[in-house]
Amino acid sequence: MDKVTKEDRINHIQTYNEKYDNKGFNTRAIHYGQPPDPFYGSVNTPIHMTSTFAQTDAADPIYSFDYGRVGNPTREALESVIASLEGGKYGLTAGSGLGCTMVITHTLKSGDHILCVDDIYGGTGRYFRKIAAPVYGMESDYVDMTDLDLVKSSIKENTKMVWLETPTNPLLKCFDIQAISEICKEHDILFVVDNTFMTCYNQKPLELGADIVVNSVTKYLGGHSDVVMGALATNDKELYERLHFNAYSIGPATSPMDCYFVLRSIKTLSVRMEKINSNALTIAEYLQKSDKVGEVYYPMLPTHKYYETHKKQATGGAGVISFVIKDGDAESSRKFLKSLKIFIFAESLGGVESLAECPALMTHASVPKEHREKIGIVDGLVRIAVGMEDAEDLIADIDGALAAL
Numbered sequence: 258m259d260k261v262t263k264e265d266r267i268n269h270i271q272t273y274n275e276k277y278d279n280k281g282f283n284t285r286a287i288h289y290g291q292p293p294d295p296f297y298g299s300v301n302t303p304i305h306m307t308s309t310f311a312q313t314d315a316a317d318p319i320y321s322f323d324y325g326r327v328g329n330p331t332r333e334a335l336e337s338v339i340a341s342l343e344g345g346k347y348g349l350t351a352g353s354g355l356g357c358t359m360v361i362t363h364t365l366k367s368g369d370h371i372l373c374v375d376d377i378y379g380g381t382g383r384y385f386r387k388i389a390a391p392v393y394g395m396e397s398d399y400v401d402m403t404d405l406d407l408v409k410s411s412i413k414e415n416t417k418m419v420w421l422e423t424p425t426n427p428l429l430k431c432f433d434i435q436a437i438s439e440i441c442k443e444h445d446i447l448f449v450v451d452n453t454f455m456t457c458y459n460q461k462p463l464e465l466g467a468d469i470v471v472n473s474v475t476k477y478l479g480g481h482s483d484v485v486m487g488a489l490a491t492n493d494k495e496l497y498e499r500l501h502f503n504a505y506s507i508g509p510a511t512s513p514m515d516c517y518f519v520l521r522s523i524k525t526l527s528v529r530m531e532k533i534n535s536n537a538l539t540i541a542e543y544l545q546k547s548d549k550v551g552e553v554y555y556p557m558l559p560t561h562k563y564y565e566t567h568k569k570q571a572t573g574g575a576g577v578i579s580f581v582i583k584d585g586d587a588e589s590s591r592k593f594l595k596s597l598k599i600f601i602f603a604e605s606l607g608g609v610e611s612l613a614e615c616p617a618l619m620t621h622a623s624v625p626k627e628h629r630e631k632i633g634i635v636d637g638l639v640r641i642a643v644g645m646e647d648a649e650d651l652i653a654d655i656d657g658a659l660a661a662l
């Protein structure tokens with residue numbers, strides 16, 4: 258058999274992808290980067306369980322792959338489809354969402370300043386404060402980015418990266434991606450948006466001016482609570498090459514098996530997000546009407562403080578809703594959570610199953626109580642991550658747990 262060259266392989270994938278370049282979200286989710294295997298014809302992308310690849314000569318791998326930390330065909334398929342769905346040219350995965358954070362942060366250097374949204378995901382803030390600051394000498398500040406003048410005045414000479422999440426956790430605060438991207442462009446600052454809470458189905462930060470969009474794949478993209486992974490996408494070739502260099506030099510590689518799970522999950526992303534968007538909106542509307550509930554935080558409720566901003570840049574609200582039990586305290590939150598029968602009492606979000614937690618006692622317990630209360634994370638605040646069960650069963654479950662208080 259004639260040798261199939263590196264170029265043959267790349268051409269085969271490129272020609273295949275060109276057919277899908279202008280197709281819709283679902284068609285790309287199912288096919289992009291995933292041609293049937295040309296040798297065996299298998300419809301699904303094979304799980305290439307190998308740590309190393311055969312070479313024909315020294316430093317001359319048969320195809321583009323030489324070592325599993327640097328690249329793997331199953332991972333390549335996943336990175337292509339993620340890039341395409343994000344509206345980007347280049348995709349990259351890492352062993353967790355925080356693995357991606359590290360890969361991105363290592364494009365900066367000692368002495369650089371990072372400007373972050375004030376209620377950033379706790380793990381990202383911990384990495385910036387407890388690792389990037391003391392180990393790498395990078396400083397960071399945390400500001401309310403609803404105030405664009407504050408964003409501008411917080412930029413320093415050494416500000417090299419702005420890090421945004423919208424909506425945030427657990428109060429679903431929303432920020433104007435496009436307006437912040439314009440400020441970043443003016444000052445030549447790398448602009449990163451963590452899109453974990455929305456996914457590329459509901460919101461596309463690259464199209465709104467972000468340089469990098471990053472996700473904890475562990476949540477909706479994985480979607481079944483069985484994989485821990487991170488992914489990013491960008492349109493900038495040079496930046497991608499630096500990020501890929503960082504990824505294989507630092508080492509948070511994704512396993513071919515996990516990449517296969519996520520490839521499979523992404524094929525149903527739109528169906529899952531549609532159901533989750535609709536379930537969550539129905540439940541948020543029910544909560545608003547309940548006389549046992551105070552404030553309800555959900556970005557697709559017209560009464561939500563940041564509704565207009567969210568509506569401008571996103572097409573759905575995804576599954577996270579926070580609400581305050583009226584006259585509730587830590588004990589009421591605990592009792593409510595323990596009375597739920599379908600919602601699982603657990604942290605995290607994004608899976609097919611619904612979860613519920615109390616931020617003050619769990620995900621945000623490390624934030625000092627005074628600061629928590631000042632920003633609205635009171636002890637009676639409950640966060641639910643709505644999944645794909647039937648909305649009426651979930652409502653009956655919440656109703657029963659509220660009645661038990």
Ligand SMILES: Cc1ncc(COP(=O)(O)O)c(C=O)c1O
Pocket residue numbers: 353354355356378380381422426451453454472473474475485486487605
């Ligand atoms: C918004 C957000 N970003 C990043 C992460 C980190 O992702 P991972 O847990 O996959 O490292 C999380 C995890 O909860 C998250 O909620």
